[in-house]
Amino acid sequence: MIAIGIDIGGTSIKGAFVTDKGEILHRFSLKVSKDSPFEVEIKKLSDLINKEIKDNHLEGKIKGIGIGNPGIMDMDEGLIIESPNLPSWNNHNLKKEIEKHVGIPVKLNNDANVAALGEAKFGSGHKYKDLIMITLGTGVGGGVIINGKLFDGHLHQGAELGHMIIKMNGRECGCGRKGCFEAYASATALIKDTKAMMKRHPESLLTVIEKELNGVDARNAFMAAKRGDKYGKKLVNNYISYLGEGLLNYCNIFRPEAIILSGGVANEGEYLISRVKKYLAKHHYGMKGSPEVDIVISSLGYDSGKIGAACLVLFE
Numbered sequence: 001m002i003a004i005g006i007d008i009g010g011t012s013i014k015g016a017f018v019t020d021k022g023e024i025l026h027r028f029s030l031k032v033s034k035d036s037p038f039e040v041e042i043k044k045l046s047d048l049i050n051k052e053i054k055d056n057h058l059e060g061k062i063k064g065i066g067i068g069n070p071g072i073m074d075m076d077e078g079l080i081i082e083s084p085n086l087p088s089w090n091n092h093n094l095k096k097e098i099e100k101h102v103g104i105p106v107k108l109n110n111d112a113n114v115a116a117l118g119e120a121k122f123g124s125g126h127k128y129k130d131l132i133m134i135t136l137g138t139g140v141g142g143g144v145i146i147n148g149k150l151f152d153g154h155l156h157q158g159a160e161l162g163h164m165i166i167k168m169n170g171r172e173c174g175c176g177r178k179g180c181f182e183a184y185a186s187a188t189a190l191i192k193d194t195k196a197m198m199k200r201h202p203e204s205l206l207t208v209i210e211k212e213l214n215g216v217d218a219r220n221a222f223m224a225a226k227r228g229d230k231y232g233k234k235l236v237n238n239y240i241s242y243l244g245e246g247l248l249n250y251c252n253i254f255r256p257e258a259i260i261l262s263g264g265v266a267n268e269g270e271y272l273i274s275r276v277k278k279y280l281a282k283h284h285y286g287m288k289g290s291p292e293v294d295i296v297i298s299s300l301g302y303d304s305g306k307i308g309a310a311c312l313v314l315f316e
């Protein structure tokens, strides 16, 4: 069985033919312009899908097309209600428009949910039944898998894992509330904290690393900490405690077997994981008596969105 998985980003659309074993047979991509009308962009995408099906001799063999899209959608109807990166797509029906041009059934879901589903089926999460995946990137997004199935939520809206409050009246979040997990644990938050630390302590190694990296990103703090810089260590320790507090909430509410971390900050790998595990072990509800939670790094990386989108069709 083969499905097409489509991952819609702010500047490009990526697609793949995915088998029911989670193998990618072929990848394709398309640049997308936020200034171009919805109909024009979808016609381009549909033409590409039709061409790829023909070129790969897969006519009549595709079960469906799964799409992971950021923003708020009416999943059953296929309607985009709010698309933060591509506002010209608002109030357009993505599902029906592609079905019209390609003639294959389309299923939609939120990009974060879809990535979680991909990891759960074919990535780091394949050996767990209950898991949470979160992406530590520009924001904090994620999905919840319960007993092997994506937690869909009312009207298929999933869970907004980045927007639980970890500090009441805390930092302003992009969502309009204060103190959200995302405002502390995203790569964006870590970069902000790093810049503030550099301003207060220009003598720190952070300034040297900024020149090496040609700027400040989520890596600076970790690089400085690993080289023994006390301000880098302070940043990392603070970051781990913010991340740890959020993950503890997930542990206590969902009792998952594992939490999968993805996104830019997750590239810190074992250095990050060992510290997060230590934090969780110390503060986990029930302490020694509570079930241990594995913390693992996503294994599918940028393919999780495409594979997960295909899973919407392969495992419906």
Ligand SMILES: [Zn+2]
Binding pocket: 162, 163, 173, 174, 175, 176, 177, 180, 182
């Ligand atoms: Zn928020």
